[in-house]
Amino acid sequence: MFNTSKTSLTRIGAVALSGAVLVGFAAPALAADGDVIRRGSCSGHSDWKLKASPQNGRIEVEGEVDSNVNNQNWKWRMLHNGTVSARGNATTSGPSGSFSVRRLMVDLSGTDRIGWRATNPTTGETCRGSLGF
Amino acid sequence: MGTAPTKRAARPVWQRPVVQFVVVGLVVAVFLAWLTGVMGERLAQQQAIEDARATTELLADTVVEPALSSGLLDTEAGDLDRFDRLIRDRVLGGDVVRVKVWDAAGRIVYSDEPRLIDESFPLGDDERAVLDNGGSDAEVSDLSRSENSYDQQLGRVLEVYTKVSAPGGQPLLFELYLTDDNLQARTDELFGLFRPLTVGGLLIFLLVTTPLVWLLSRRADAAAADRERLLVMAANASDAERRRVARDLHDGVVQDLAGTSFALAGIARDASPESDLDRTRLQADLERLASAVRRSLLALRSLLVEIYPPQLQAAGLGAALQDLVAQAEQADVDVHVGIQGTDQLSDNATALIWRTAQECVRNSLRHASPERLDVCVVIEGTPGVAKLVVTDDGQGFDPDAAVVPESFGLRGLRDLATEAGGTLAVESAVGQGTRVTLEVPAR
Numbered sequence: 080m081f082n083t084s085k086t087s088l089t090r091i092g093a094v095a096l097s098g099a100v101l102v103g104f105a106a107p108a109l110a111a112d113g114d115v116i117r118r119g120s121c122s123g124h125s126d127w128k129l130k131a132s133p134q135n136g137r138i139e140v141e142g143e144v145d146s147n148v149n150n151q152n153w154k155w156r157m158l159h160n161g162t163v164s165a166r167g168n169a170t171t172s173g174p175s176g177s178f179s180v181r182r183l184m185v186d187l188s189g190t191d192r193i194g195w196r197a198t199n200p201t202t203g204e205t206c207r208g209s210l211g212f
Numbered sequence: 213m214g215t216a217p218t219k220r221a222a223r224p225v226w227q228r229p230v231v232q233f234v235v236v237g238l239v240v241a242v243f244l245a246w247l248t249g250v251m252g253e254r255l256a257q258q259q260a261i262e263d264a265r266a267t268t269e270l271l272a273d274t275v276v277e278p279a280l281s282s283g284l285l286d287t288e289a290g291d292l293d294r295f296d297r298l299i300r301d302r303v304l305g306g307d308v309v310r311v312k313v314w315d316a317a318g319r320i321v322y323s324d325e326p327r328l329i330d331e332s333f334p335l336g337d338d339e340r341a342v343l344d345n346g347g348s349d350a351e352v353s354d355l356s357r358s359e360n361s362y363d364q365q366l367g368r369v370l371e372v373y374t375k376v377s378a379p380g381g382q383p384l385l386f387e388l389y390l391t392d393d394n395l396q397a398r399t400d401e402l403f404g405l406f407r408p409l410t411v412g413g414l415l416i417f418l419l420v421t422t423p424l425v426w427l428l429s430r431r432a433d434a435a436a437a438d439r440e441r442l443l444v445m446a447a448n449a450s451d452a453e454r455r456r457v458a459r460d461l462h463d464g465v466v467q468d469l470a471g472t473s474f475a476l477a478g479i480a481r482d483a484s485p486e487s488d489l490d491r492t493r494l495q496a497d498l499e500r501l502a503s504a505v506r507r508s509l510l511a512l513r514s515l516l517v518e519i520y521p522p523q524l525q526a527a528g529l530g531a532a533l534q535d536l537v538a539q540a541e542q543a544d545v546d547v548h549v550g551i552q553g554t555d556q557l558s559d560n561a562t563a564l565i566w567r568t569a570q571e572c573v574r575n576s577l578r579h580a581s582p583e584r585l586d587v588c589v590v591i592e593g594t595p596g597v598a599k600l601v602v603t604d605d606g607q608g609f610d611p612d613a614a615v616v617p618e619s620f621g622l623r624g625l626r627d628l629a630t631e632a633g634g635t636l637a638v639e640s641a642v643g644q645g646t647r648v649t650l651e652v653p654a655r
Binding site for chain 1: 283288289290291292293294296297300325326327329
């Protein structure tokens with residue numbers, strides 16, 4: 080799916096192209112020590128962001144959707160190694176018309192695959208992102 | 213010379229009974245404090261364990277078991293995350309510092325220490341018994357075991373485990389590690405209850421009894437000093453008595469017998485065949501000498517009575533007193549002895565009366581030069597009190613003047629009278645004679 084900030088430009092380009100074809104554009108962002116951040120575009124006009132940070136033996140995962148429209152209801156899910164770690168509903172708000180959620184995940188041995196899913200039932204727009212931590 | 217009672221050397225502080233009592237009491241108090249501390253800690257540990265078991269069982273029933281899922285058993289990350297968040301929110305914190313969930317094979321299905329997840333360790337007999345039979349158990353954790361390799365920083369912890377069931381019915385072991393903060397708090401609480409009852413009580417007891425012990429010790433010391441003084445006085449009196457007997461023999465009977473001897477030698481010389489014997493004069497001389505010998509015999513008898521009075525029981529008291537005053541009669545003192553109702557006198561009272569009368573008569577003849585001497589013994593009141601009164605019209609003395617050696621006899625008699633439950637009073641003034649009154653229980 081998406082490469083980390085440390086992957087080569089070649090792989091970034093290939094993965095970004097395929098991601099853009101499926102759900103929109105995704106690009107790596109600047110990250111603090113140990114953080115992994117992914118950004119991308121949803122199937123409509125919204126953008127998404129997924130960030131993972133080490134937190135006392137846990138992974139703090141932050142998922143965000145920015146639609147620039149307030150009071151939109153979204154359903155979201157966080158996946159951990161392909162299974163649902165957390166799910167819920169959220170409403171966009173604030174000047175940017177966005178929402179974000181944070182959850183802690185267990186930092187298992189090996190690379191943890193973390194996924195971010197958000198769906199707007201009204202417009203049918205979907206956002207999908209993932210990263211390896 | 214008599215020997216004055218010597219002042220006893222002060223004892224070292226640690227030999228004083230009060231000090232010994234206080235030291236022993238404090239040692240006992242410290243021991244009790246230690247003992248109650250140990251007992252309190254054991255009791256507190258039991259109570260803390262019971263509390264921890266109850267807490268663990270409650271958490272297992274209300275928090276853990278409802279959150280168990282088959283995905284957790286399969287180490288699915290999402291299930292682990294949800295369970296972990298639940299444990300961190302509702303179980304960890306406070307005294308709980310570690311959580312583990314084991315399956316029956318000894319695999320750690322979940323731990324808040326992620327490195328332990330999916331690791332396997334052999335289960336102990338106690339853990340397996342809980343898995344098989346339910347209930348819960350607790351013990352102080354052995355951090356040297358391999359399963360606790362990540363728990364070294366926890367310090368002394370209590371390990372409590374109970375059985376929970378997964379949705380499929382598989383038995384699991386839910387294990388909590390609790391710090392001993394609660395244990396220490398319980399210990400302090402229980403020790404706080406015991407301490408006032410034991411140590412405080414003993415300290416109060418010490419505070420109350422120490423003055424009593426000090427008082428008793430002072431009395432015992434005073435009694436010992438009295439006994440020592442009486443012994444010294446008795447030794448002094450015995451020595452003085454021997455010297456007096458020797459002096460009386462030398463000044464009295466020996467001089468009389470020497471004079472009689474010289475007179476007899478003169479009579480024998482005058483009665484030689486060559487002499488012109490005056491029979492009338494010889495008869496008069498022999499009668500005078502016979503009288504002198506009788507006086508000597510009487511003096512010797514009086515002396516013998518003084519040294520050891522014969523038949524010194526109540527019935528013989530009158531005769532003994534008569535013998536005692538014989539020396540006064542020889543000195544041309546007008547002596548009167550009166551005894552009334554002394555049949556019921558005990559031997560001890562009789563002896564004390566006789567000793568007192570002896571000392572008074574002796575002092576009177578030696579120091580007072582009396583013309584009249586009265587010795588009277590009567591029983592007064594009910595229960596009977598024996599009363600001895602010795603009165604002379606001699607030169608008397610000032611009772612408040614400095615103590616002279618001879619007065620030790622009366623002081624000793626006063627002590628004896630006090631020990632016998634009686635009193636001895638001396639009334640005198642210079643030129644006014646002397647009156648000594650002894651009152652002791654007759655029986």
